Amino acid sequence: MGRKPPSRGGGDKRRVDFRPNRQRPGRRKQWHPPAEQDNRHDQVAPFSESVQARGDLSRKRTIIEQGGDVPDGSLAEGIAVAVRGQFVDVDDGQCVWPCTVRRILRTMSIRDRHPVVAGDRVWFAVVADSQGQLKEGVIVRVAPRRTSLTRSDGRKTHVIAANVDQALIVSSIREPVLKPHLIDRYLVACHAGNLTAIICVNKCDLDTEGETNEIVDRYRCLGYAAIATSAATGQGLQELRTLLAGKATLLAGQSGVGKSSLVNAIQPSLNLPTAAVSATTEKGRHTTTTAVWLKLDIGGAVIDTPGIRALDVAMIPLNELETHFVEFVDRLQHCRFPNCVHIHEEGCAIQEAVDAGEVDPSRYDSYVELFYELSETRKSRYE
Ligand SMILES: Nc1nc2c(ncn2[C@@H]2O[C@H](COP(=O)(O)OP(=O)(O)O)[C@@H](O)[C@H]2O)c(=O)[nH]1
Ligand SMILES: [Mg+2]
Ligand SMILES: [Zn+2]
Structure with a gap:
C-alpha cells in the first residue's frame, strides 16, 4: 500500500461499502456510534475508526483498523459454527462461544442478511459479565472467504455458508425412491458453484434389484466420486470417511434419505436427530434455516443446511x-x-x-x- 494511514496508532485502511440508504456524507469527520447504541462493542474492541464519505457520489467509506491483517493477540480466533438470530456460535477449538457481531461489520455488509455465516473464520473479543465471568464474545473481524455457497431467492443472492470445499449429494435407493434427475440437478448446481461433488447412494441394504451399482457406475464413468452406503449395515462408510476427512462438506439431498444417519454413523458423538419426518413437521422442527457447521474428529466438517435441501439452479444462465x-x-x-x-x-x-x-x-x-x-x-x- 505504501501510504501511511493518518490514524493515531497506525493501521490498515480499508474501503468498504457504504450503507445503501446513506447517500450524503456525514458532517462530522470523526464518527462515533451514538452512546446508546451498543457501545459495549467499542470498549472491548481495541480499534479506532474514522469514517468519511467522498462527496455525494461515494458509495464507499474508509475505515481504519488498528491491527491490520494480523489481529491483536488478545483476540480469540475460531470458526463460526451456527448463526442463531443475533448470535453466532464460534468454536475456538476448545469450546463454543456465543458471540455478537460488532456494529461496523453489520454496517459493512448491510446487503447481506448476516455478515457472518457458518464456516467463517473470525476473531472475537471476550466480554466478562459484572461478576468478571467470561461469558460471550464480540466478533470484530471476519477472514476473507475462500469459497461461498449462495442461494438465490429470485431477486437477491444470499450466502449460506463460507469456506465449503465439496458437496455430498445423498440420495436413497428406496424410501424415498431414488430420483436421478435430482442428482443431476445437484450436480449442475455444484458445478456452477465450483463445488466438487460426491454422489452417495444410501440405504443400499434396501436394494433388492441391484440398482445401486448401476447408478454408482453411471456417475463414476462421468468422473465423479460415487459410493453406495448403508447407515444401517455400515457398508461404504469407510470410503465415505476417506472422502470427508479434512474437507468441509455440504450435505445435500432430500429429507429422509439418511444424511443425519450417515453423519452419526461416522461420528456417533454428534448424535443428530434422525427420523423420516413429514414435510410439514420438518418446517416447525428447526428454529433456524441457516447452515450448521459440524466439526469432524477425522478433520474437516459437514455442513447441514436445514430448510435448504434443494440447491438452486435458477441463477444459471x-x-x-x-x-x-x-x-x-x-x-x-x-x-x-x-x-x-x-x-x-x-x-x-x-x-x-x-x-x-x-x-x-x-x-x-x-x-x-x-x-x-x-x-x-x-x-x-x-x-
Ligand atoms: N434401511 C435403512 N434406513 C436408513 C438408512 N439410513 C437412514 N435410514 C433411516 O431413514 C430415516 C431418515 O434418516 P435421516 O438420517 O433422518 O435422514 P435425513 O433427513 O436425510 O437426515 C430414518 O428413519 C433412518 O433410520 C440406511 O442406510 N438404511
Ligand atoms: Mg437430517
Ligand atoms: Zn446440439
Whole structure:
C-alpha cells in the first residue's frame, strides 16, 4: 500500500461499502456510534475508526483498523459454527462461544442478511459479565472467504455458508425412491458453484434389484466420486470417511434419505436427530434455516443446511447449462449449429451421442428438463 494511514496508532485502511440508504456524507469527520447504541462493542474492541464519505457520489467509506491483517493477540480466533438470530456460535477449538457481531461489520455488509455465516473464520473479543465471568464474545473481524455457497431467492443472492470445499449429494435407493434427475440437478448446481461433488447412494441394504451399482457406475464413468452406503449395515462408510476427512462438506439431498444417519454413523458423538419426518413437521422442527457447521474428529466438517435441501439452479444462465453436463462439453463443438440447444436441431452431436448409447438417456432427460425449467424462469422474469 505504501501510504501511511493518518490514524493515531497506525493501521490498515480499508474501503468498504457504504450503507445503501446513506447517500450524503456525514458532517462530522470523526464518527462515533451514538452512546446508546451498543457501545459495549467499542470498549472491548481495541480499534479506532474514522469514517468519511467522498462527496455525494461515494458509495464507499474508509475505515481504519488498528491491527491490520494480523489481529491483536488478545483476540480469540475460531470458526463460526451456527448463526442463531443475533448470535453466532464460534468454536475456538476448545469450546463454543456465543458471540455478537460488532456494529461496523453489520454496517459493512448491510446487503447481506448476516455478515457472518457458518464456516467463517473470525476473531472475537471476550466480554466478562459484572461478576468478571467470561461469558460471550464480540466478533470484530471476519477472514476473507475462500469459497461461498449462495442461494438465490429470485431477486437477491444470499450466502449460506463460507469456506465449503465439496458437496455430498445423498440420495436413497428406496424410501424415498431414488430420483436421478435430482442428482443431476445437484450436480449442475455444484458445478456452477465450483463445488466438487460426491454422489452417495444410501440405504443400499434396501436394494433388492441391484440398482445401486448401476447408478454408482453411471456417475463414476462421468468422473465423479460415487459410493453406495448403508447407515444401517455400515457398508461404504469407510470410503465415505476417506472422502470427508479434512474437507468441509455440504450435505445435500432430500429429507429422509439418511444424511443425519450417515453423519452419526461416522461420528456417533454428534448424535443428530434422525427420523423420516413429514414435510410439514420438518418446517416447525428447526428454529433456524441457516447452515450448521459440524466439526469432524477425522478433520474437516459437514455442513447441514436445514430448510435448504434443494440447491438452486435458477441463477444459471440458460446458455451455460450445457457446460454443466460434463459429458456434453467435448461434444458441443460438433453440433452443426453453433447456437444448438440440443433439443430439436438437426445435426446435434448430443442427440446423436444419446442415440449411439454414448450419453446416458437419463442424463439427457435431466438436461432437457432443466433447459425448459430455466427457459420458463427467464420468461416469467422478463415478461
Ligand atoms: N434401511 C435403512 N434406513 C436408513 C438408512 N439410513 C437412514 N435410514 C433411516 O431413514 C430415516 C431418515 O434418516 P435421516 O438420517 O433422518 O435422514 P435425513 O433427513 O436425510 O437426515 C430414518 O428413519 C433412518 O433410520 C440406511 O442406510 N438404511
Ligand atoms: Mg437430517
Ligand atoms: Zn446440439
